[in-house]
Amino acid sequence: MxxxxxxxQSSSNGILERDFTLGDVPGVLWSPATRSGERAPLVLMAHGGGNHKxxxxxxxxxxxxxxxxxxxVAVLDAPGHGDRPRTAHDEAEIAEMFRARAAGEPEGPVIVRYNAHLxxxxxxxYQAALDALQQLAEIGTEGPVGFWGLNMGTAIGVPLVAAEPRVTAAVFGQxxxxxxxxxxxxxxxxxEFDMQWDDEHIPREAGLALFDAFASKEKTLHANSGKHKELPRFEADSAVRFFARHLARPNASLS
Known part of the structure; x- marks a missing residue:
């Protein structure tokens, strides 16, 4: 490993930002700037397509x-994104997506295929990053872990959460x-699952089908009017309340 x-690292407005690498994978870890002497939960996040950590x-x-x-909170640059080089496969899939867009064809089939590859x-x-982050004294191996990812972040997050028992709550969507x-x-x-009711890329029935597939006894659908990129900002506040409800608990003192 x-x-x-x-x-x-840098610190501003009570937040400590630390850049890291795990092998050749770059990431960032945000933490409270003031150490309380107690461990705190970790939320892994994954960014959307074409973006970065x-x-x-x-x-x-x-x-x-x-x-x-x-x-x-920790985020990794996805393969072919941010500070990571693109492979020939990345370049070919991105070119095909833009070709479909220019031709007025659906982009979904290309994005689904490429995101599955990523x-x-x-x-x-992400599993290796979780292993390493839990070795930090301020996180530890016993604390709860959440996952938050929309769009391509959901494509990464669903198989991750399915395979990773350490993640105990997740926000997906789109x-x-x-x-x-x-x-x-x-x-x-x-x-907690977000979707846009008028999404021009993901049909309403498709979003509902993915939400329905989760076997969770507690799952909440947040459907807002608007197009794909018009997800309301208040959904971020809702996600924070969701994680506070499911991850926050008395923390063990650091040894």
């Missing part, structure tokens, strides 16, 4: 979780069911 290597959506959600709940690479990377349905049926932890 690769060791976690911190490569830089420090995209405003990631840093904004991390700020809410750190300042509002005192949690730690997930095969990203899931073991993805086609297709290759995710079987994995969703293996997930029983509490779920």
């Amino acid at each position: 690769h060791a976690l290597q911190f490569s830089g 420090k995209h405003p959506a990631m840093s904004g959600r991390a700020k809410l979780l750190v300042t509002g709940c005192g949690f730690h 997930a095969e690479r990203a899931v073991p990377e 993805h086609w069911p297709d290759v995710l349905t079987q994995k969703a049926r293996q997930i029983t932890v509490p779920i």
Whole structure:
């Protein structure tokens, strides 16, 4: 297993931001700037397609979780994204997506196929990152872990949560069911699921089918009017309340 290597850090508004690498995979860890002497829950996040670990959506959600709940938040650059080079396969799939878009053809089949390929690479990377992050004294191996990822983040997160018993609550949404349905049926932890009722890319029936596939006894559907990129900002606040409800608990003192 690769060791976690911190490569830089900064602190602002009560948040400590630490860049790290795990092997050749870059990531970022946001934590409370002031150590309380107690361990705190960890939320893993995955960014959307075409974005990166420090995209405003990631840093904004991390700020809410750190300042509002005192949690730690970690994000990895997905394969072919952020500071990671693209392979020839990445370039070919991205070119095909843009070709379909220019021709007025549905992009979904290309995105689903490409995201499944990325997930095969990203899931073991997230598991290795979780192993390494839990070795930090301020996180530890006994604390609860959550996962938050929409769009491509859901494509990575569903197979990750299905395979990873350490994740005990998750927020997903805005993805086609297709290759995710079987994995969703293996997930029983509490779920909050976001979808856009007027999504121009993901048919309403497709979003509902993925939500329905989760085997969780507690799962909540948040359907908002609007197109794919019009997910209301208040859904981030709802997700933070969801994680606070399911992850927050008395923390063990650091030894």
